[in-house]
Amino acid sequence: MKWQHRIIIVLGLVIMTGCGGGAPTVFLHPEFDFSYVEKVSVVPFENLTTEQGGGARATRFFTAELLASGAFSVIEPGEVTRVLADHGLVRTAQLTTEQIISIGEDLNVQGLFLGTINESSAMRSGSTTVSVISVVIRLVETDTGATVWSASNSSDSSTFWSSIFGSKQQSKSEVLRACLDDCLDTLLD
Numbered sequence: 001m002k003w004q005h006r007i008i009i010v011l012g013l014v015i016m017t018g019c020g021g022g023a024p025t026v027f028l029h030p031e032f033d034f035s036y037v038e039k040v041s042v043v044p045f046e047n048l049t050t051e052q053g054g055g056a057r058a059t060r061f062f063t064a065e066l067l068a069s070g071a072f073s074v075i076e077p078g079e080v081t082r083v084l085a086d087h088g089l090v091r092t093a094q095l096t097t098e099q100i101i102s103i104g105e106d107l108n109v110q111g112l113f114l115g116t117i118n119e120s121s122a123m124r125s126g127s128t129t130v131s132v133i134s135v136v137i138r139l140v141e142t143d144t145g146a147t148v149w150s151a152s153n154s155s156d157s158s159t160f161w162s163s164i165f166g167s168k169q170q171s172k173s174e175v176l177r178a179c180l181d182d183c184l185d186t187l188l189d
Contacts, residue, residue, distance in 0.1 A: 022154070023153075023182075024151045024152060024153035024182050024183050024186050025151065025152045025153070026149075026150070026151045026186045027147070027149065027150040027151075028148070028149055028186075028187075029146065029147070029148040029149065032141065032146075032148040034148070034149075034187075036110060036141075037072065037110040037111045037139070037141065037148075038072060038073060038110060039072065039073040039074075039075065039108065039109045039110055039111075040066070040072045040073070040074055040075070040109050040110065040111040040112065040113060040139070041074065041075040041079075041080045041103075041107050041109050041111075041112055041113070042059055042062055042063045042066065042074065042075075042077070042080065042112075042113045042115075043080060043084070043092045043095075043103075043112055043113065043114050043115075044056065044059045044077075044080070044081070044084075044092060045058045045059045045062070045114075045115035045116060045117055045135075046091070046092065046093040046114075046115070046116045046117070047116075047117050048116060048117060048118050048119075049117055049118070049119060049120040049121070051117075051120045051121075054117045054120045055115075055117055057173070057176065058115060058117050058135065058176060058180065059077070059115070060077075061173075061176055061177050061180055062113065062115060062137065062180045062184070063077060065177070065180055065181055065184055066113070066184065069184065069188055071187075071188050072111075075107050075109060079107065080107065083103055083106045083107055084103070086106070087099065087102065087103060087106075092114065093114070093116060095114070095140075096145075097144070097145030098145075100112060100140055100142060100145040101142055101143070101144075101145055103142070104142020104143075105142070109142060110141060110142055110143075111139050111140065111141050111142060111148075112139070112140045112142060113137060113138070113139055113140075114137070114138050114140060115135060115136065115137040115138075116135065116136045116137075117133070117134070117135055118134040118135065118136060119132055119133065119134035119154070120132070120133050120134075120172065120176070122172070130156050131156060131171070131172040131175045132154065132155075132156045132175075133154065133155050133156070133172070133175045133176050133179045134152070134153070134154040134155075134179075135152065135153055135154075135176075135179055135180060135183060136150070136151070136152040137150070137151055137152075137180070137183050137184075138150035138151075139187065149186075149187050151183035151184075151186045151187070152183075153179050153182050153183045154179070155175050155176075155178050155179035155182065156175060
């Protein structure tokens with residue numbers, strides 16, 4: 001009888017933990033006053049994957065999540081693109097401190113969100129295909145160019161039930177949105 005209780009406990013733990021990604025890895029600057037940041041811009045995300053348009057898709061989803069949160073006033077993406085073009089910038093992953101400060105002044109923002117899509121792939125798992133997304137996002141304040149928040153996260157479309165029973169999995173877009181939202185929650189909560 002004791003072994004039956006152990007099996008029930010183990011199955012319960014497996015069901016509760018499920019599958020999928022873990023918690024985001026987060027950095028919060030210990031001395032920064034986040035109430036100072038009222039107006040921000042989202043710089044187009046860098047795409048390190050082979051998936052065409054992955055960075056643009058992530059930028060749109062992240063901007064929508066940021067707007068929905070109501071935590072900041074967000075500059076229109078077209079204005080951000082114009083200012084980046086004025087600065088002659090195509091790749092934004094490695095902006096210098098001077099560029100960050102200058103872009104911040106031109107956009108009249110206190111913070112820039114910079115992001116990278118590290119992985120966006122589909123892997124076979126038995127008879128199903130699992131979508132995997134990995135992102136890194138950071139908030140850089142524009143007075144000094146210092147990173148005041150950063151989060152990295154990986155998510156996938158597998159769940160306990162879809163693994164066991166082959167039920168419908170989340171789309172790649174749903175996994176991306178969840179991954180970005182989990183990162184943003186670490187800043188807003």
